[in-house]
Amino acid sequence: MQNAAISNTPQTNATPATDAIVSIKGLSKTYASGFTALKHIDLDIRRGEIFALLGPNGAGKTTLINIVCGIVNPGEGSVAVAGHDIVRDFRATRAIIGLVPQELTTDAFETVWNTVSFSRGLFGKAPKPAHIEQVLKDLALWDKRNNKILTLSGGMKRRVMIAKALSHEPDVLFLDEPTAGVDVELRRDMWNMVRRLRERGVTIILTTHYIEEAEEMADRVGVINKGGLIVVEEKHALMRKLGKKQLILQLHKRMGGIPGSLASYDLELGADGTELIYTYDTQAERTGITALLRDLGAAGIGFKDLSTRQNSLEEIFVELIKSERE
Amino acid sequence: MTLNFQAIRSIYKFEMARTRRTLMQSVAAPVISTSLYFVVFGSAIGSRITSVEGVSYGAFIIPGLIMLTLLTQSVSNASFGIYFPKFVGTIYEIHSAPVSFIEIVVSYVGAAATKSVIVGLIILATARVFVAYDIAHPLWMVAFLLLTAITFSLFGFIIGIWADNFEKLQVIPLLIITPLTFLGGSFYSIHMLPSVWQKITLANPVVYLISGFRWSFYGLADVNVGISLVAIFGFLILCLIAVSWIFRTGYKLKS
Numbered sequence: 001m002q003n004a005a006i007s008n009t010p011q012t013n014a015t016p017a018t019d020a021i022v023s024i025k026g027l028s029k030t031y032a033s034g035f036t037a038l039k040h041i042d043l044d045i046r047r048g049e050i051f052a053l054l055g056p057n058g059a060g061k062t063t064l065i066n067i068v069c070g071i072v073n074p075g076e077g078s079v080a081v082a083g084h085d086i087v088r089d090f091r092a093t094r095a096i097i098g099l100v101p102q103e104l105t106t107d108a109f110e111t112v113w114n115t116v117s118f119s120r121g122l123f124g125k126a127p128k129p130a131h132i133e134q135v136l137k138d139l140a141l142w143d144k145r146n147n148k149i150l151t152l153s154g155g156m157k158r159r160v161m162i163a164k165a166l167s168h169e170p171d172v173l174f175l176d177e178p179t180a181g182v183d184v185e186l187r188r189d190m191w192n193m194v195r196r197l198r199e200r201g202v203t204i205i206l207t208t209h210y211i212e213e214a215e216e217m218a219d220r221v222g223v224i225n226k227g228g229l230i231v232v233e234e235k236h237a238l239m240r241k242l243g244k245k246q247l248i249l250q251l252h253k254r255m256g257g258i259p260g261s262l263a264s265y266d267l268e269l270g271a272d273g274t275e276l277i278y279t280y281d282t283q284a285e286r287t288g289i290t291a292l293l294r295d296l297g298a299a300g301i302g303f304k305d306l307s308t309r310q311n312s313l314e315e316i317f318v319e320l321i322k323s324e325r326e
Numbered sequence: 327m328t329l330n331f332q333a334i335r336s337i338y339k340f341e342m343a344r345t346r347r348t349l350m351q352s353v354a355a356p357v358i359s360t361s362l363y364f365v366v367f368g369s370a371i372g373s374r375i376t377s378v379e380g381v382s383y384g385a386f387i388i389p390g391l392i393m394l395t396l397l398t399q400s401v402s403n404a405s406f407g408i409y410f411p412k413f414v415g416t417i418y419e420i421h422s423a424p425v426s427f428i429e430i431v432v433s434y435v436g437a438a439a440t441k442s443v444i445v446g447l448i449i450l451a452t453a454r455v456f457v458a459y460d461i462a463h464p465l466w467m468v469a470f471l472l473l474t475a476i477t478f479s480l481f482g483f484i485i486g487i488w489a490d491n492f493e494k495l496q497v498i499p500l501l502i503i504t505p506l507t508f509l510g511g512s513f514y515s516i517h518m519l520p521s522v523w524q525k526i527t528l529a530n531p532v533v534y535l536i537s538g539f540r541w542s543f544y545g546l547a548d549v550n551v552g553i554s555l556v557a558i559f560g561f562l563i564l565c566l567i568a569v570s571w572i573f574r575t576g577y578k579l580k581s
């Protein structure tokens with residue numbers, strides 16, 4: 001697979017990576033309906049990282065998270081969290097995991113304070129009002145602490161779910177689409193919160209359909225499609241490897257074709273011949289832009305404007321899924 | 327294995343808070359309906375049947391009425407208590423928590439049983455308003471109360487796990503529990519039945535509960551008290567076996 005380059009030394013294969021806080025080995029899942037939602041997943045999540053799990057609807061993201069958290073029974077394979085098996089040692093693993101599920105399900109008639117305190121107890125921790133207070137303040141829910149959940153807005157409910165997941169001070173936090181249906185400002189707040197948690201050493205695994213979220217937040221990215229993990233990569237490496245940069249020149253005059261003198265450049269015409277697009281590798285020693293502009297001048301081609309654009313993670317993602325299909 | 331006592335406490339507290347929020351339905355309703363039974367059966371029928379085996383009819387029906395409420399309350403509290411989080415989806419949190427089925431059963435069944443015992447005691451107190459009665463064996467009375475509440479809360483819990491819609495949740499209490507209680511000698515001594523029916527009635531487990539409970543009040547029993555105890559324990563053990571089977575197989579709990 002893609003991450004072969006990372007673990008090609010025999011030593012790292014023989015002894016489990018000590019920095020992996022979640023270690024998934026050969027995990028498959030077939031639901032009672034006969035549908036296979038996960039196919040032989042191997043994945044190590046490193047302690048302290050922010051890991052973004054991307055994939056189209058129905059890819060198996062929630063299934064994977066729910067197995068690690070104990071909500072769905074695992075099929076074949078094994079999962080260890082902080083060295084403990086999630087089935088044999090479920091008390092040890094679940095105690096250190098916090099989960100914000102994809103669905104908004106709350107006890108409508110409970111108050112915010114009670115429901116968050118309930119979660120802490122459920123996870124076996126002695127009451128610690130100061131911690132609950134801090135969590136509610138961090139999530140801007142302090143004013144609402146005595147309100148019943150059914151009186152809150154959708155975004156507030158989502159924050160209550162996050163508060164519940166943080167109530168027992170987990171080491172590993174799973175966020176299954178935490179920002180779905182959340183406004184821009186709140187999304188920023190959440191990102192900041194996730195970063196603060198990471199600074200405290202919490203490992204964060206999130207799924208999202210907003211790719212800019214992964215681009216902004218993640219240290220590493222995993223792409224899952226139809227139950228299979230197709231890429232696991234450092235975000236920057238992924239963007240470097242698969243990302244291309246383009247220089248777009250708005251021409252004065254329409255061109256019918258690319259002159260022979262410029263054949264050595266990776267050029268194409270766009271917008272009916274009024275745009276010249278130059279694709280280059282940002283990692284290369286020379287981008288060739290200076291030479292290109294000089295040669296354009298020599299060929300008498302004038303332009304009125306220029307801009308550059310870089311492939312986003314989104315485009316990379318779409319490309320990956322598309323190439324899987326073929 | 328160390329149990330997660332914080333979790334048991336949390337779930338128990340949560341369930342009791344739910345009871346407090348719905349105080350009217352959970353306490354007032356059974357008290358009112360039992361009072362109506364007293365008026366209808368105690369006064370109307372009691373004016374014709376003055377006494378049963380030396381106990382005034384009004385007093386005679388008290389243990390049966392309490393059992394009637396105890397059974398229906400235990401089953402409905404416990405079945406609803408576990409069904410509701412399944413229905414709204416909040417069960418995810420229980421599944422993701424470091425708790426085994428033991429903590430879940432103890433807390434949900436404990437809370438349901440507590441609530442029905444409270445309702446039972448309130449009815450006992452309410453009965454005072456209508457008739458005078460004595461309790462010959464108070465400790466046995468409490469023991470029967472607790473055992474029945476726990477056993478039938480367990481039974482209700484199993485129904486709540488099994489049910490995947492509201493209809494299934496209602497069907498067993500409605501079609502089995504209520505008829506069995508009405509035919510179990512709440513309002514009469516089975517000695518008052520024709521002899522064929524006396525035999526048939528003995529197949530009804532509720533007869534043993536009511537008989538034993540009535541014995542703790544008046545020293546009167548349709549069947550031997552020992553047999554009543556064996557019957558309750560037998561049903562308790564059956565429920566425990568079913569629960570441990572659910573626990574082992576994960577039946578209807580997780581996909």
Ligand SMILES: Nc1ncnc2c1ncn2[C@@H]1O[C@H](COP(=O)(O)OP(=O)(O)OP(=O)(O)O)[C@@H](O)[C@H]1O
Pocket residue numbers: 031032033035036037055056057058059060061062063064102581
């Ligand atoms: N309980 C279930 N029984 C049968 N099939 C299921 C069950 N839960 C999920 N699936 C199927 O498994 C597949 C993966 O679902 P999953 O919820 O893991 O996807 P996802 O990647 O989280 O998608 P989304 O982005 O829409 O949340 C889907 O095809 C879904 O229909």
Ligand SMILES: [Mg+2]
Pocket residue numbers: 061062063102176
């Ligand atoms: Mg999902």
